[in-house]
Amino acid sequence: MSFHNVLRTLKTVKVRTQVPFQEFCELISAIPSPSAAPKPLNPTTISLLSKLNPNSLHLILSEPTLSASKCLVFFNFLLKNQSFISFKLDLQAHLTLICRLIRARKITLAEHVFKSISVDQNSRYPFRAIASCVEVCCLEPVVEAKLFNLMLKVYSDIKNFDGGLEAFDYIKSIGIRIDERTYNFFSVAMNRAGEVEKGIDFLYRLLYSGTGVSVYCLTAVVEGMCRNGEITRSRELVQEMAGRGIKPNIITFNIMVEACAKRWNFSELDLILPLMEKEGLAFDVKTYEFLIDGFTSSGKLEEAERLVGEMHDKGLKVKTHVYNLIINSYCRKGFLEGALSLFSKMAERSIFQNADTYWFLINGICKVGEMGLAMQYVNEMQNKGFELDNLDCNILADGFRSKGMANELFELQALMEKKSSKANGFKQKKNGYDLTRKQPAVHNN
The missing domain is CATH 1.25.40 (Serine Threonine Protein Phosphatase 5, Tetratricopeptide repeat)
Known part of the structure; x- marks a missing residue:
């Protein structure tokens, strides 16, 4: 036993002799549970305390x-x-x-x-x-x-990041190892709280202290920067860290790809995608979906459709809503041929055509006044078990009025009355799909 421990033991023995230890043990055993109703302390307990x-x-x-x-x-x-x-x-x-x-x-x-x-x-x-x-x-x-x-x-939990950075420096100075999970948690908390500059500072502290920077930590910083619109700076950071041996992963790149797609920042995207290829990372389903959403909303529909075909060629699963986005955009721009062609490809590729798919297509057909064709798809839709809702009926009613199709309008109004619904004018959204978007949506990640 070291001299220091001997002194500590002697001190403990001395203090213990001055404490009615057994009485305190009995007191501790008698303490009621927190859920119990509070009771006044008795004189013996007060004296002991x-x-x-x-x-x-x-x-x-x-x-x-x-x-x-x-x-x-x-x-x-x-x-x-x-x-x-x-x-x-x-x-x-x-x-x-x-x-x-x-x-x-x-x-x-x-x-x-x-x-x-x-x-x-x-x-x-x-x-x-x-x-x-x-x-x-x-x-x-x-x-x-x-x-x-x-x-x-x-x-991290209480968002005292200055205290955390001070703690990190102290911990490193006395040679204590920080768990990777701990510093990852701290990095994510800072960046999600909007403390991006502190997050970057912490990343470099990790780097220069020899602790090592995990891809998880790098990705957290990239996410914070992209949320602030600093996509170029995030790409430059990824390039620098890759040069230092800290390799980004597909999640890191998808965050940057999504940020570019949402902001229609295709010039920066043209720099990120080659960097992604250089790092040996192939597109996954999320990468394609982010790109398709960006190309679709910006009007680059042929490019979006090409990416859908590429997904099929690679054996990746393509969701119905991806097709719906493009069909909706074709119809909004009046490119009915493109919408009908993509609708047919869905059937050829065994992609489920849901009620929204039909609604977008019927809406586009009504806009160009092809009401006979619209009713063909309405019948097909109903044969598959999809019912018309209020918005579908309103669109059809507007089309019948514009074409002077009184009989069809009368039958439709009867159906609407049977459903206890009234035409309320054209709405702008259906099931979360934006029908009129003309500017890139900027969302928080």
Whole structure:
């Protein structure tokens, strides 16, 4: 046993002789559960609490015969009855309990206690004060390492990113290893909170400290930058990190591809796609869907349809809504031939044509006044079990009126009355599909 541990043992023995330890154990066992109705403390308990001091509390919380759960119960009991003890439950008391909980692998409870000294306005401590206290009350390297990693996790939860960055620098300076999962969590929290510059700063701290940058961390930073519209800067960061051996993955690139597609930033897209190829990454279903959505909304319909064919050639699953987007866009632009051709290809490729597919096509046919053809598709739609809704009926009614088709209009109105519905004018959306979009939608990721 080292001289330091001998002194610690002697000190423990001395303090323990001054504490009615058995009485406190009995008190702890008798503490009611938190859900029980509160009762006034009896005189014996009040007298016992008056004998408690910081050293004796530290001894009790460190007692190996008491479980960590009982220590937590006792600690919470003292917090509720603070007026009966002669001292404030200070930082050392909190950290002693946290170390017990960590040792018992009750990490979630330990995080909760640490939050109480990090968030509560009445007992907030700066990181440096916490770090200094840890050196005194936590002498086990494994527990100490877990405690500092826990701090970084809590700073992420409470969005105290300045405290987290300070903790990171300190942790590295004393040679404690940070778990990859912990720093990934911290990086994601910063970027999702809009602290993109701090996220970039943290990435470089990881890089220069020798910790290593994970692709998960890089992707979190790229996501934050793209959300802010900094697509060029995100691509340049990816290029730099790739040169340093930190390889982006398909998720990293899909975030940039989606950002370009939503903003119709095709000049930047033309730089990202070759970089993606250089890194040996092929398009996945998400890549194609982002590109098709961007090309479709910007009017590049032939390019969008070419990508759909490419997906089939590669054996990738193409969803119905992808076809619906393009058919809707063909119809909005009056390119009925393109819409009808793509509709036929869906059947050839065994792609399910749903009610929305028919509605977009019928809407486009009505716009050009081909009501006979429209009714053919209405009949086909109904034969497949799809019912006309109010919006479908309104579109057909407008078409019949414009063509002077009184009989058909009368029959349709009878059907509408049977459904207890009235024509309310043309709506702009159906099942989430935008029928009139002329500008690129800019969404948060």
